[in-house]
Amino acid sequence: MDGRRAALLAAPLLALVVAAPARAEVRASGPLDISVLIATHYRVVPNQPYLMAGGWTGHLDLYLPRHPPAGPMPVALLFHGGGWETGSKDEIALDAVPYLVMGIAVANVEYRLARTAPAPAAVQDARCALRWVVRHADQYGLDTHRVVTVGSSAGAHLALMAGLAPQSAGFDDLCPGNEPMRVAAVVNFFGISDVAKLLQPESLRDFAVGWIGPRPDREDLARRLSPLTYVAKDNPPVFTVHGDTDPIVPFEQATRLHAALAAAGVPNRLYVVPHGGHGEFTGAEVLLINRAVHDFLIKHGVIHAGRSPLLQ
Numbered sequence: 001m002d003g004r005r006a007a008l009l010a011a012p013l014l015a016l017v018v019a020a021p022a023r024a025e026v027r028a029s030g031p032l033d034i035s036v037l038i039a040t041h042y043r044v045v046p047n048q049p050y051l052m053a054g055g056w057t058g059h060l061d062l063y064l065p066r067h068p069p070a071g072p073m074p075v076a077l078l079f080h081g082g083g084w085e086t087g088s089k090d091e092i093a094l095d096a097v098p099y100l101v102m103g104i105a106v107a108n109v110e111y112r113l114a115r116t117a118p119a120p121a122a123v124q125d126a127r128c129a130l131r132w133v134v135r136h137a138d139q140y141g142l143d144t145h146r147v148v149t150v151g152s153s154a155g156a157h158l159a160l161m162a163g164l165a166p167q168s169a170g171f172d173d174l175c176p177g178n179e180p181m182r183v184a185a186v187v188n189f190f191g192i193s194d195v196a197k198l199l200q201p202e203s204l205r206d207f208a209v210g211w212i213g214p215r216p217d218r219e220d221l222a223r224r225l226s227p228l229t230y231v232a233k234d235n236p237p238v239f240t241v242h243g244d245t246d247p248i249v250p251f252e253q254a255t256r257l258h259a260a261l262a263a264a265g266v267p268n269r270l271y272v273v274p275h276g277g278h279g280e281f282t283g284a285e286v287l288l289i290n291r292a293v294h295d296f297l298i299k300h301g302v303i304h305a306g307r308s309p310l311l312q
Contacts, residue, residue, distance in 0.1 A: 038063075038097070038100070040066075041065060041066055041067075041100075042063050042064060042065055042066060042100055043063075043064055043065075043066050044061055044062065044063055044064075045061070045062040045064065045140075046059075046061045046062075047059040047060075047061065048060050048061070048062060048132075050109075050128055050129050050131075050132035051125060051128040051129070051132070051174060051175070051176075053112070053117075053121070053124070053125075053174055054117065056112055056116055056117070058109075058110055058111060058112070058125050058128070058129065059089075059110055060077075060089070060107045060108060060109045060110065060129055060132070061089060061093075061107070061108040062105065062106070062107055062108075062140060063096045063100055063105060063106040063107075063108070064105050064140060064141075065100075065103075065105070068141050069103070071143075072137065072141050072142055072143035072144075072146075073103065073104065073105050073141060073142060073143055073146075074103070074104045074105070074142075074143050074146035074147070074148065074184070074302050074303060075104060075105040075106065075107060075133060075137075075142045075143070075146070075147055075148070076096075076099040076104045076105070076106050076107070076147075076148040076149070076150050076187075077106075077107045077109055077126075077129060077130060077133060077147070077148070077149045077150065077159070077162065078092060078095055078096060078099075078106060078107065078108045078109060078150050078151065078155070079109055079111065079126060079149070079150070079151035079154075079155035079156070079158040079159050079162075080092045080110075080151070080152070080155045081151065081152040081153030081154050081155040081156070081279075082113070082153070082154055082155075083153065083154050083205075083207030083208075083210075083211070084113060084114050084119070084122050084154045084157075084207060084210075084211040085113055085114045085115070085207055085210060085211065086113065087113075087154075087155075088110060089108045089109060089110040092108065092152075092155075093108060095108075095150075095152075096108055098290055098293070098294075099148075099150070102294060102297065102303050103303055103304075104148065104297075104302070104303060105140070105141075105142055107129065107133050109125070109126070109129040111125035111126060111129070111158065112125055114210050114211045114213075118210075118211060118212065118213040119211050119212050119213065119221060119222075119225055120171060120221065120224070120225055122154075122158055122211075123158060123161045123165070123171050123225055124171050124172075124173075124174050124175075125158075126149075126158040126159070126161055126162040127161070127162055127165070127171045127172050127175055127181075128172070128174055128175040128176075129162075130147070130149070130162045130181050130183070131172070131175040131176070131177055131179060131181055132175075132176075133147065134147070134179045134180075134181050135176070135177050135179055144182070145182070145184060146184050146301070146302050146303075147181075147182070147183050147184055148183070148184060148185045148186070148187060148297065148302055149162045149163045149183050149185075149186050149187070150186075150187040150189075151187075151188070151189065151191060152189035152190060152191070152279060153189070153190055153191060153192070153248065153249060153278065153279070154191070154192065154207070154211075155189075155191070156187075156188040156189050156190065156191020156192070157191045157192040157193070157195070157227065159186050159187065159188060159191065160186055160188055160191055160193065160227035160238070160257075161225070161227055161230075162183060162186075163183035163185075163186040163235070163236050163238075164186070164227050164230040164231065164232075164235050164236075164238075165227075165230045166230065167181075169224065169230065170224075182236075183236045184236055184237075184300065184301070184302050185236050185237045185238070185239065185296070185297060185300050185302050186236055186237070186238045186239070187239050187241075187293055187296075188238060188239065188240040188241070188254075188257075189241045189242075189279065190241060190242045190243065190246055190248075190249050190254070190278060190279060191227075191240070191249065191253070191254075192208070192226075192227075192249055192253055193226065193227045193228050193253045193254070193256060193257035194226045194227075194228050194253060194256065194257075195208055195212070195222040195223075195225045195226045196219060196222035196223045196226055197226075197250075197253070198222075199212065199218065199219065199222055203250055205248075208222075212225075227257065228256065228257060228260055231257075231260040231261055231264050231266065232264055232266075233264045233265045233266065235261065235264065235266045236266075237266065237267040237268060237296070237300045238257070238261055238266065238267075238268040238269075239268070239269050239271065239292070239293055239296045239297075240254050240257060240258060240268065240269065240270045240271065241271045241273065241289055241293075242254035242270070242271075242272065242273065242276070243272075243273040243275070243276020243277050243278065243279070243280075243281070244272055244273065244274060244275065244276060245275055245276060245277055246276065246277055246278045247277060247278060248278040249278065254270055254272075255270065257270075258270040267300065269292070269296060271289060271292055273285055273289075
């Protein structure tokens with residue numbers, strides 16, 4: 001998802017939380033201004049280096065409540081979209097707001113784009129960002145048992161790979177430390193679940209070809225980079241949002257992932273946006289999506305009603 005769609009996802013959830021029946025203690029005379037919300041209730045720890053690789057240093061921004069809860073808090077890792085070729089963490093800063101309002105700390109992650117390093121670099125970076133969060137959990141009051149990975153488009157692919165791929169997949173070699181990594185849930189906004197399919201003539205996508213590159217083992221690598229390859233009964237719950245007329249990431253990427261997870265017994269939900277494109281959803285649709293994400297995370301124990309620092 002690009003920066004143009006970030007505010008669309010953020011603002012409706014503010015209205016959701018303020019208006020939610022379970023939040024009767026909240027008093028608001030009018031719409032909340034996002035900048036005031038962030039400045040008043042949250043602090044940013046910017047540009048924390050989580051990985052050095054080939055002269056490149058990866059950074060993430062941490063968003064934390066100014067008045068943290070008594071115990072460790074859940075944390076969401078955000079990954080931007082852009083076909084692994086474009087985009088930045090700065091463009092999606094507003095995507096942190098819905099999770100902050102839910103009482104979830106946020107790590108907004110940058111990763112190597114194709115022009116800096118082709119596949120599998122971005123997946124390695126996503127895994128190392130997850131390891132960094134786990135390693136620094138005590139320092140920032142984060143709960144390693146309630147880690148959520150979130151992304152849109154190519155960023156959702158990285159969120160899925162961070163959450164589903166096991167250490168045996170071989171993408172963790174660059175990551176400092178050896179702490180075990182476990183994701184509690186994945187929120188997948190119209191992400192790629194089968195990279196190999198996007199290299200086939202009938203569904204060829206230039207951004208996938210550019211990311212994988214002209215290497216002789218490209219098909220094998222694409223399969224290794226596909227979240228569908230790692231579907232197993234011990235996967236975390238997955239919430240998928242996809243428009244059924246998406247022209248960029250085919251809708252079947254979502255339906256096949258949903259079917260595979262269901263067959264493996266993994267709790268998951270496919271939220272279909274009728275006539276929805278590649279994230280160009282209406283404000284009303286976004287409001288309903290955010291409500292559904294909120295309820296999904298409660299259902300699976302990531303958040304608890306009334307735990308948001310803003311609402312106490």
